[in-house]
Each structure stands twice: as C-alpha cells, then as structure tokens.
Amino acid sequence: MPLKLAIVGRPNVGKSTLFNRLAGRKLALVDDQPGVTRDRRFAHGRLGDLDLELIDTAGFEDVTDESLEARMRAQTELAIDEADVSLLVFDAREGLTPLDRIFAEILRKRNKPVLVAANKSEGKAGDHGAAEANVLGLGEPIQISGEHGEGMAELYAALLSVA
Numbered sequence: 712m713p714l715k716l717a718i719v720g721r722p723n724v725g726k727s728t729l730f731n732r733l734a735g736r737k738l739a740l741v742d743d744q745p746g747v748t749r750d751r752r753f754a755h756g757r758l759g760d761l762d763l764e765l766i767d768t769a770g771f772e773d774v775t776d777e778s779l780e781a782r783m784r785a786q787t788e789l790a791i792d793e794a795d796v797s798l799l800v801f802d803a804r805e806g807l808t809p810l811d812r813i814f815a816e817i818l819r820k821r822n823k824p825v826l827v828a829a830n831k832s833e834g835k836a837g838d839h840g841a842a843e844a845n846v847l848g849l850g851e852p853i854q855i856s857g858e859h860g861e862g863m864a865e866l867y868a869a870l871l872s873v874a
C-alpha cells in the first residue's frame with residue numbers, strides 16, 4: 712500500500728517542485744508567479760523504497776478575499792483527509808509568515824499525522840527560518856531543498872516514522 716502524502720502550504724514555498732521531484736516527472740506546474748490558482752494534483756511517487764501517492768495542492772495568495780480563503784481551506788482540508796500524512800512546506804529563506812501559521816492551524820485541527828518541511832534550505836540558507844518553525848508545535852522541521860534534492864534522506868526517515 713502506498714503512503715498517501717499531501718503536500719500543503721502557502722503559495723510559492725516549493726510544493727509543486729517537491730511533488731515533481733518525488734513523482735520523478737514534470738507533472739505539476741511550477742510557477743514563478745505566486746497566486747496562480749490550481750486544483751489538487753495526484754501522482755505516484757517514490758522516495759527510496761517508499762511508495763507514495765502524492766497530492767499537490769495550490770494555495771491562494773490573496774487571503775484577504777474571504778471566498779479565496781475558504782477555497783484554500785477547503786482544498787487543503789480535502790487533501791489532508793485523503794492523506795495518511797501531510798507535509799506542511801514553508802520557505803525557510805523567508806521564515807514563517809502569518810499565512811504559514813494559518814496552514815499550521817488548519818493541520819492542527821485535523822488531528823492527523825503532520826511533518827513540517829523547511830524548504831529552500833540548500834546550502835544552510837534556511838537554518839534561521841527552520842529554527843522559527845518549532846513554534847508551530849508540529850515537531851522539528853525537516854530541512855530540505857526540493858529543487859536541489861537535499862534533505863531527501865531525512866524526509867524519507869521522517870515518513871518512515873509515521874508510515
């Protein structure tokens with residue numbers, strides 16, 4: 712049975728880049744422009760000997776718009792409910808934002824296994840931002856770089872621990 716993994720978080724943190732890496736194919740649209748609205752995407756993936764069923768989610772940048780925030784919440788909650796474990800991705804170079812905290816809150820309320828990924832951490836650039844994430848109360852963040860493939864062994868170990 713594959714492990715169902717939902718990749719969630721605010722726009723532009725690198726969710727689709729990680730999804731593509733784990734899927735081994737260019738399936739999800741990676742966009743330099745934040746705020747592009749897209750549906751959930753599904754793909755088979757693999758990390759080491761771990762079979763994954765991946766769910767990529769699109770975020771919505773303009774959360775001052777109530778209908779957009781509701782949509783963002785709804786699709787994130789759907790993905791979490793479909794998954795065995797959710798990976799909350801944030802941008803460790805930027806550090807935690809209010810929107811990251813909203814996602815953390817959504818995850819805490821669902822009461823399902825959660826891992827936190829401090830992405831864009833290549834070359835130690837995310838060390839400071841990663842340390843900030845401890846306040847989320849969702850466990851020690853895993854420092855990764857979806858783009859450069861760093862931290863994949865740590866991600867694998869973390870996934871095994873919840874699988």
Ligand code: GDP
Pocket residue numbers: 721722723724725726727728729740741742743830831832833855856857858859
């Ligand atoms: P999403 O909106 O969360 O799906 O984010 P994307 O995967 O579309 O990536 C948003 C931007 O972040 C793109 O410009 C990516 O090239 C960049 N990005 C993604 N992963 C990394 C990473 O590990 N390191 C760095 N430096 N940039 C990344």
Ligand code: MG
Pocket residue numbers: 726727728739740741742768769
């Ligand atoms: Mg995306």
